[in-house]
Amino acid sequence: MKRTLENIENQFETFQILNEEGEIVNEDAVPELSDDDLKEIMRRMVYTRILDQRSIALNRQGRLGFYAPTAGQEASQLGSQYALEQADYILPGYRDVPQLIWQGLPLYKAFLFSKGHYVGNQMPDGLNAVSPQIIIGAQITQAAGVGIGFKKRGEEAVAITYTGDGGASQGDFYEGVNFAGALGGQNIFVVQNNQFAISVPVEKQSAAQTIAQKAVAAGIEGIQVDGMDVLAVYAVTKDARERAINGEGPTLIETLTYRYGPHTMAGDDPTRYRTEDMNDEWEKKDPIVRFRKYLESKDLWNEDEENKVIEKAKEEIKAAIKEADNTPKQKVTDLMDIMYEELPQSLKEQREEYAEKESK
Numbered sequence: 001m002k003r004t005l006e007n008i009e010n011q012f013e014t015f016q017i018l019n020e021e022g023e024i025v026n027e028d029a030v031p032e033l034s035d036d037d038l039k040e041i042m043r044r045m046v047y048t049r050i051l052d053q054r055s056i057a058l059n060r061q062g063r064l065g066f067y068a069p070t071a072g073q074e075a076s077q078l079g080s081q082y083a084l085e086q087a088d089y090i091l092p093g094y095r096d097v098p099q100l101i102w103q104g105l106p107l108y109k110a111f112l113f114s115k116g117h118y119v120g121n122q123m124p125d126g127l128n129a130v131s132p133q134i135i136i137g138a139q140i141t142q143a144a145g146v147g148i149g150f151k152k153r154g155e156e157a158v159a160i161t162y163t164g165d166g167g168a169s170q171g172d173f174y175e176g177v178n179f180a181g182a183l184g185g186q187n188i189f190v191v192q193n194n195q196f197a198i199s200v201p202v203e204k205q206s207a208a209q210t211i212a213q214k215a216v217a218a219g220i221e222g223i224q225v226d227g228m229d230v231l232a233v234y235a236v237t238k239d240a241r242e243r244a245i246n247g248e249g250p251t252l253i254e255t256l257t258y259r260y261g262p263h264t265m266a267g268d269d270p271t272r273y274r275t276e277d278m279n280d281e282w283e284k285k286d287p288i289v290r291f292r293k294y295l296e297s298k299d300l301w302n303e304d305e306e307n308k309v310i311e312k313a314k315e316e317i318k319a320a321i322k323e324a325d326n327t328p329k330q331k332v333t334d335l336m337d338i339m340y341e342e343l344p345q346s347l348k349e350q351r352e353e354y355a356e357k358e359s360k
């Protein structure tokens with residue numbers, strides 16, 4: 001028998017443009033981005049890191065509900081989002097709130113999502129997205145549907161979906177990528193491989209050396225990218241988007257990354273399954289540190305600039321949490337009203353009952 005697995009796996013090398021020192025190691029692949037774009041990407045990453053810190057603090061004060069920390073994953077999340085256009089459609093997982101924010105979700109709505117308030121799930125006009133999915137993998141088949149729809153309608157847009165290394169083991173994942181491949185969906189499937197599914201290490205998740213290679217069985221392009229390198233993530237996503245729109249099919253992107261914090265704020269203790277050494281090793285790869293070094297070497301960034309971003313983030317976060325707190329509490333009648341265009345008779349009666357209770 002000819003040994004094909006090793007041959008295939010050897011082809012999935014990690015794509016990188018910027019190394020840990022902030023040096024370009026792949027000159028030919030450097031994406032065309034203006035100085036303003038580069039600074040904007042940095043601003044977004046710094047802002048998002050602050051938002052993460054503030055969200056963790058707010059959660060500990062009991063002012064937020066569900067929260068899945070994002071620090072460490074900024075390059076994977078924002079590098080890919082920066083490659084999108086406004087017409088594109090995002091189907092995120094629970095950790096992917098930053099992509100929604102930078103694509104147009106107001107911050108107070110992100111906080112309301114955390115609080116489990118329905119207003120946090122209502123996307124503003126111009127933002128094509130569903131709210132973050134909690135069920136692992138469920139958004140992947142939906143994304144295939146949206147991407148196939150774009151193709152059928154001849155629209156110049158892609159559906160991008162995000163899941164984790166754990167999500168890539170779900171049946172929905174294989175169904176989604178296969179179906180999108182078979183029907184030429186305008187899709188980008190991003191797997192943020194942050195090495196763990198809660199406490200389960202990726203090595204126990206699959207016998208495959210890479211998640212990217214799972215594209216092969218679906219007959220689509222797959223690439224593994226340094227998920228701590230924002231230029232590399234941007235470049236591969238931009239390329240995937242162009243190919244999808246040109247009718248060249250979907251792409252599976254595996255980003256190698258790490259979440260610094262706990263899985264969620266609901267009691268996970270990462271010291272039980274990760275070592276200090278492992279944390280240190282990944283922190284050396286930090287996406288913000290290396291991009292800062294790169295921008296400083298081009299004279300595009302300095303401490304003052306960064307402090308301004310941090311102050312602005314803190315102010316806006318303060319105002320947004322206030323706005324979320326001031327949003328009227330959701331009522332049972334609200335939940336009924338947003339669920340149906342026309343209420344079924346049985347619920348009409350219940351609605352009247354609740355409306356009366358709520359009016360007291």
Ligand SMILES: Cc1ncc(C[n+]2csc(CCOP(=O)(O)OP(=O)(O)O)c2C)c(N)n1
Pocket residue numbers: 095134135136137163164165166167168194196197198263
């Ligand atoms: C269908 C389903 N099974 C189990 C869970 C419980 N669960 C929540 S997060 C998680 C791990 C997911 O890990 P991964 O896909 O790697 O994403 P990460 O949290 O690391 O970003 C599990 C098993 C769930 N939400 N949905």
Ligand SMILES: [Mg+2]
Pocket residue numbers: 164165166192193194195196197198
């Ligand atoms: Mg994971």
